[in-house]
Amino acid sequence: MIKYLLFSILLVSFSCAFAQNIKVQGTITDQQTGVPFATITADHQTKTSSDHKGNYSFFVKQGQSIALKVYAVGYRVLNLSYTLHRDTTINLALEVESNTLDNVIISATRSAENIKNITSSVSVISKKKLETEMAINPDLSTILANQVPGFAPTAQTGNNVGQNLRGRPMLVMVDGVSQSSPLRNAEVDLRSIDPSVLQQVEVLKGATAIYGNGAAGGLVNYVTLVPDTAAKFAGKTQVNLNGSLVNMKNSAGGRFNQMVYGKIGKFDYVASGTYEQTGEYKDSKGDVVGPNYSLGETDSYNAFAKIGYVPARNQRVQFIYNTYSSLQNSNFTLVNGNLATGQKATGVLGKPLGKPTGVKYNHNFHLSYQIDSLFKNTNLNIDAFYQKRQDVFYVSLGRFDGGDGQSLATNDKKGARLFLQSWIVKESQINLSVAYGLDFMKDKTAQPLEDGRIWVPTMDMINLAPFAQANLNLFKDLIFKTGVRYERVNIRVDDYRTLRTTNAAGATLTPSFDVTGGNLKYGTYLFNAALKYNRYAIFSPFVSFSQGFSVMDIGLALRDAKVKSIDKINTDAVKVNNYEAGFETVYEGLSFSASAYTSTSKLGIEVVYDAATDQFNTSRSPERIYGFELAANYSLLPSLEFGASYSYTEGKRDLNGNGKYDDVEDMYLNGRRISAPKYTGIITYRPVKLLELSLNYTGIGSRNRFQKNANGIYNGNEGAVKAYHLFSFAGNYRINKTTRLSLGVENLFNQDYFPARAQWFMQPGFYSKGRGTAVNLGLSISY
Structure with missing residues (x-):
């Protein structure tokens, strides 16, 4: 009797359990065709992804209220809620969106x-x-x-x-x-x-x-494109013509970009090629802008390819290749400016010395493999990369061994990274995740002269860094983040010989002598912690503390060595403590943010001018930098928006090392480090759906922290910055779904000014005026 009773209970229990599992199925489309490999989650857990035709299915418990989320690259995220009592078919339509990553x-x-x-x-x-x-x-x-x-x-x-x-x-x-x-x-x-x-x-x-x-x-992270379509093949062709409106002669330039992208089965791809050639850059008076590193008369190339493969619904393999080159092929030789009289630098027709300056090449290879739900509530991302780059600088006249010299910066970088993220707790009122992993990088950098002489010897760095970060979300509104990273750095420098440098008269400024190489080793922990409260949109405050680390610009110290062994050169790293507090406000059509910060370092690095040698050298002393930023956007009407921002930064050096920054001996950080205050503004108006007009403003305030020298001018990097104000205009008109015209005007009111760097740098060869009014007309066709 008992065994029959037990059998009956088990049968009923099994029937009830089976009845609780109901099937949800359907098709995901973009209102035209099926969307392949879209991800469907229920209650924040990945359930499935659609097949190559957009079909999907999964099981849930009967009577359960679920929050359904559907997302795919190139589409708006779709959020829905259901309470299901029986097998259900739910067909979903996603809306195409080209800016899915904006938020x-x-x-x-x-x-x-x-x-x-x-x-x-x-x-x-x-x-x-x-x-x-x-x-x-x-x-x-x-x-x-x-x-x-x-x-x-x-x-x-x-x-x-x-x-x-x-x-x-x-x-x-x-x-x-x-x-x-x-x-x-x-x-x-x-x-x-x-x-x-x-x-x-x-x-x-x-x-x-x-x-x-x-x-x-x-x-600064440049995030590359993802396909914004489910079609097998789509593309865009863009052509631009540009030039000066002040003096059009020889200023015309052009730009061409061809891009194709799409999805084929489990593959998605983006391929792009860009070529740009600029004409002569003219200032507000129609004169040629000084050619030192000018973007005028520059040829630029970029080739880009990204291929993604989804072997399973929770996996993705991605390969990216990008190559970039931008070299100035000028027809002008430099005419130095005069710092005392305010005479601008410009150019005269003639073949410049040396090879074209700029980015000779920058190759990037990047392979990544991502697995969602590798094991319970854990995601994995592992990637490997290789970068090779060479940049060409201008010819320094009479500087090296009494002769000329043109230097190159070479960088060869490779590495791999392991990143895992695990959700420890996933409840409605508490969410705790931990991210952890390991970064490895090998960086080989040097700065030789173009003729083979060594100015900065090869520095071979191995950087190994394990890390762990915790993210705690309480009651959906209180966010706490903290973590630690350990930086282990070893830099090997072989024995080398410094390069003798001279002044214009041929007298020795720095002698040539042998320096014994060796290994520079660094090891330090970096901490961070932050808190943010998101309960009220009208006031969302945050506070944060984070440490930063950088091996100082060792190349400068090695090339300017005054001793015969690198273990006697001050190559201590820079460790920064950064404190910040701020808030965000969103109210109806207004969004506003404000933040204030202070960053300190026991040992900084400042590039200062040495009047005795007429060279720039490095100075090491404690530093404190502080400032604040404000930004606002307001939508007055659906067709009319306003935006503005203000940035202020200041910094000082503690030269006597007593922990104070207001002593007579202490100095302000120079213009190379601290910029003048900056204002920005924008007005965007859409009089009709197909037309958008924007008026942009960028203003640079004044900054004057240093005294003039005995010659009546400022030392290098210490020049006073006088305020200037620039306006630009952009208009975009969509002729139809596939064709768009654009018109841009830079320096709309032809402001005559010296850019901030020309003012504080105080170098005759870089004392050039800013670009005058220039126009850029574009046509793009999508298909």
Whole structure:
């Protein structure tokens, strides 16, 4: 009797359990065709993905209320809620969106996260903003200066000397792969890729322990395109013509970009080729802008390919290759400016000495493999990369052994990274995840002269860094993040001989002698912690602490060696403590953010001018940098939007080492480190659906912190900056679904000015005026 009773109970229990599992199925389309390999989650757990025709199915418990989320690359995320009692068919239609990454960033935590959950200052330049800026000028250093508070003004040249983040050097990356080398900061890394292949740009401000070596001031991550269609083949052709409106003679230039992309079965791809040639750059008077690193008469190439493969619903393999080159082929030789009289530098017709300057080549290879749910609640991302780059600098007349010399910066970088993220707790009121892994990089950098002489010897760095980060979300509104990273760095330098340098009269400034090489070793822990409260949109505050680390610009110290062994050269690393507090406000059509920060380092690095030798040398002393940023956007009408920002940064050196920064001996950091205040503004108006007009403003305030020398001029890097104000215009008109016209006008009112760098740098060869009014007319056709 008992066994029959037990059998009956088991049978009923089995029947009930079976009845609780019901099937959900359907098709995901973009209102025309099926969307392949879309991801479907229920209650934040991955259930399945659609097949190559867009069909899907999964099982849930009967009567269960579920939050359904559907997403695919190139489409808006779809969120739905259901309570299901029987087998159900749910057909879903996704809306195409080219800017799906606008509200999601990767750089701050190394995994995709909504920007509202980021606990530090971050700026995102969306694809739409990039397109608007490119309609005016496609130079990335200019775009960053216009769009990012805290980013120093552009120099309008092929290098980014002095263009930093909040007074400290930054790490520039393409899809997380470093383009910078802390061994010898050549300050050319912002021009590493063409903006036409970017989905967005993510800028994380302030020292960061997330990426370690080189990110003492933050980072800039260029995120490359993803296909925004489910079609097998799509593409876009874009043609631009540009030139000066002040003096059009020989100023005409052009730009051509061809892009194809699509999805074929389990594969997706993007391929792009860009060629740009600029004409002569003219200032507001119609004169040729000084040719030292000018972007005038420059030939640029970019080839990009990204191939993705989805072997299973929770896996993705991706390969990226990008090559970039931008060389100035000028027909002008430099005529130095006069710092005492204010006479600008310009050029006269003639063959420049040496080889064309700029980025000779920058090759990037990147292979990644991602697995969602490798094992219970754990995701894996492993990648490997290789970068090879060479940059060419201008000819220094009479500097080396009484003769001329043209230097090259060479960088050969390879590495691999392991990143895992595990969810420890996943409940409605508490969510705890831990990210952990290991970064490995081998960086070989040198700065020889073009003729083979060694100026900066080869530095061979091995960087190993394990890390762990915890992310705790309480009651959906309180976010706490903390973590630690250990930087282990070994730099090998072989024995070398310094290169004798001379002044214009041939007298020795630095002698030539043998230096014994060796190994420089560093090891340090970096911590970070941050808290943010998101309960109320009208006031969402955050506080953060993060440490940054960078082996100083060792190449400068080695080439300027005064002793005969590298273990006696001051090559101590820079470790930065960054403190920040701020808040965000969203109210109806208004969004506003404010942040204040302080960063300190017991040992900094300042490039200062030495009047005795007429050279720039490095100075090491404690530093404190502080400042604040404000930014606002307001939609007055659906067709009318306003935006504005203000950035202020200041910094000082503690020269007597007593921990104070207000003594008579202490000095302000110079213009190479601290930029003048910056204002930006934008008005966007859409009078009709197919037309968008934008008026942009960038203003640079004044900064004067130093005294003139005995010759009545400022020392190098210490020049006073006088304020100037620039306006630009961008118009975009969509003729039909596939064809768009753009018109951009730079320096709309033909302002006559010296860019900030020309003012503080105080070098006759770089004392050039800014570009006058220039026009850029574009046509793009999508298919």
